[in-house]
Amino acid sequence: MDSLAEAALQGAPAAELQKLSVPSDYMALHTRAEDANIFSGETDKDVRRSLRLGRVPMPELAPDEVLIAVMASSINYNTVWSATFEPVSTFPFLKQMARRGYWGARHDLPHHVLGSDAAGVIVRVGSGVSRWKVGDHVVVATTHVDNEDPATHGDGMMGADQRAWGFETNFGGLAHYSVVPTNQLLPKPAHLTWEEAAANPLCAGTAYRMLVSERGARMKQGDVVLIWGAAGGLGTYAAQFVRNGGGIAVGVVGSPDKVGHALAMGCDHVIDRQEIGLTGGAPSDPAAVGKRLGKAIRKATGEDPHIVFEHVGRATFGLSVFVCRRGGTIVTCGSSTGYRHEFDNRYLWMRLKRVIGSHGANLQEQAETNRLIDLGRVNTALSTTFPLAQAPEAARLVQRNEHIGKVGILALAPKEGLGVTDPVLRERIGEQALAPLRN
Template identity: 55%
Template sequence: MKEILDAIQSPDTTSADFAALPLPESYRAVTVHKDETEMFAGLTTRDKDPRKSLHIDDVPVPELGPGEALVAVMASSVNYNSVWTSIFEPLSTFGFLERYGKVSELTRRHDLPYHIIGSDLAGVVLRTGPGVNAWRPGDEVVAHCLSVELESSDGHNDTMLDPEQRIWGFETNFGGLAEIALVKSNQLMPKPEHLSWEEAAAPGLVNSTAYRQLVSRNGAGMKQGDNVLIWGASGGLGSYATQFALAGGATPICVVSSPEKAAICRAMGAEAVIDRNAEDYRFWKDERTQDPREWKRFGKRIRELTGGEDVDIVFEHPGRETFGASVYVTRKGGTVVTCASTSGYTHEYDNRYLWMSLKRIIGSHFANYREAWEANRLIAKGKIHPTLSKVYPLEETGQAAHDVHRNVHQGKVGVLALAPREGLGVRDHELREKHLRAINLFRDTTGSAPAGTAGAEDTTEATGSTGSPTEPAARHRGDD
């Protein structure tokens, strides 16, 4: 791996040089083990500790197939699907690997007694398989997490509708929390040149998810002037929704859970912020009974912040706890778009407020290749910025996942794989300098920005995760 890293760090290495590099027989990867899936039996979700189930193993380099690429991973990040995998909830991901292994002779590679996890990466292409023409060894890339076969007509208008749609690193093996990853070539996108490796690895999953959910015509189709209610607006998912709303001429109404998270939203440029803990909203009287009076109080507070207007769009992901309120506060003819159910996936709402007011509920799940590409393009142009708050080495991925599981972080938590330190990989220093304060916003807030990345004048909520489309409980963790 040292020879690969030296080649990546040398400015003179050519594509031919990368293609000639010998691949190692094995590499280090973050794994869960099939024989440990019952290790947390009897414990509550909160008490299940990713630090006990996530391992650093030396694993063999997988066989490279047609339309695939092997990527040297410089950095990755933690999403909530990595937490779900690590605590074996709502079920073990080895069932996904077993089913995928039955699709073809080639996919049998994925059905192993260990699962290499991770659904984000930034790195360098090492090898490409037969039929790959768009990418060459040496290309600096990021990867989105949509894995599709596209042999059915169902997926050709929208690849998210492909019957064999899966999330890489969650429903497939050989994910991004490793020194090498195996991806389909159509997962690859250009690395934003003004970002470091760890910054470039952070947006992929959550940025694409927020783009489809809020901006795309497959989601809410947000337009200028819309009022957008965003739950967990400083989180890994909500922080991108907040940026999309601001960049698109909409007004975000940011819901957070602390003054610190409210301050982050205001630093991003949002003016309408609700601290749900400080204002003590309790949408449920008990486990079975919601309180419509709290919906009304919440709606009144929103109108105070919008000049008397209701919200056009609700960016939903908490699920059971908030869904009744979300349906209620949406304006007549408005849209609730949901990508998750982190507080419970059995939703309850008063249907009178939906049907009689002609509201819509739209389900949204990750993003197709075009949507992921457009979302990454906005990052590359400096229109949307990473929300990275903290970075761990690969050996401490268990702690990084524990942070996300316990919701003690802000924005996204990054992981260094081959990168020996933070701050490497920046190619466009001029563009970086222009957006340095926005890039470091979440780092400055937590006090964890690496030395030399922010000027002295720079001062200044949970993370997203894509889960299985066939297992309702395995969804994005986007609450704050």
């Protein structure tokens, strides 16, 4: 660990951090452009083969950016996409960044530093930064936007050049350092550890926009919400938002051992996929499986769902359209089992249902999510952590869907439990409530 990173970890004051030199390179989890065809013709695209851990050059800091000493990060499914170079290699995204001029050209490199979550300490600020200062503890909102695009100021997600940080940009969070524009920064919740704070931004913000935001499903009290993958990263935050908003959360999980985890995170009822005969990919007879699923939901709640929280994709989307009530809403982001969805359109059009596409969250939505976390009303979905040296193994766990909640990565933090600056609030909330999946 270099002296600047060591000082940031030890809580050194800003004046001391500013005196220390920024290293010329740093440790980072990355992919390499030369490996883009490494899985050609193979069925099992094991991400451990393409994820590299090694030193990469430190980029120059733009006027509106900060350099963060990353204490912790987490694995999201977009790291799996990057590591398998599917559905497309992420290196073309970096070439697109280069078209934006001098500062964008920094991203177009033969290596791609991954990671769309981070919590850490600001150790440098760009010449144009006024709101943030060296020494601040921050988390990173994951939407990278173009402030010069007028659409961005109406909704950051609607800007033509909106990107997922660490997936469609370089210098992500699975590293000892990260470069972040200031319009992605939020204060770290003071009662959380580094790893707990780092697990939240991408999944919690995405779930908030999908369910709570006026741009999503606009969930209201009493709504029955079907949550696919209720023991995973997105699903565990969705269950909390449904619970907080007075809805009724019906979770679907992939195995019996995940039922208790989904209940712990806020689901009122949980259905094991095996109970309805849904195993593997999309069912050959979706109507039959959909009827069994609908029957299980009505048995639990007495009604069909008002909202379906959909992110699994090909394997479940047809069922989501089928079981959603007349006039209901399917809100969808991502498709971890495939992007090409098949469904019987009669159940959509003749029963007046809506499909809403949702992606990430704008900074205001992220700030509202962060406030709920700061208040202790939404808790971390962190289940386990790995050191950065074992990040490929952690990504493999997520790739095979053998995880629950969020899998954290300790970057500069040498152990769990560091970073708490409000122990009073932490004690008031209680360790069990703070991280249900860990306890």
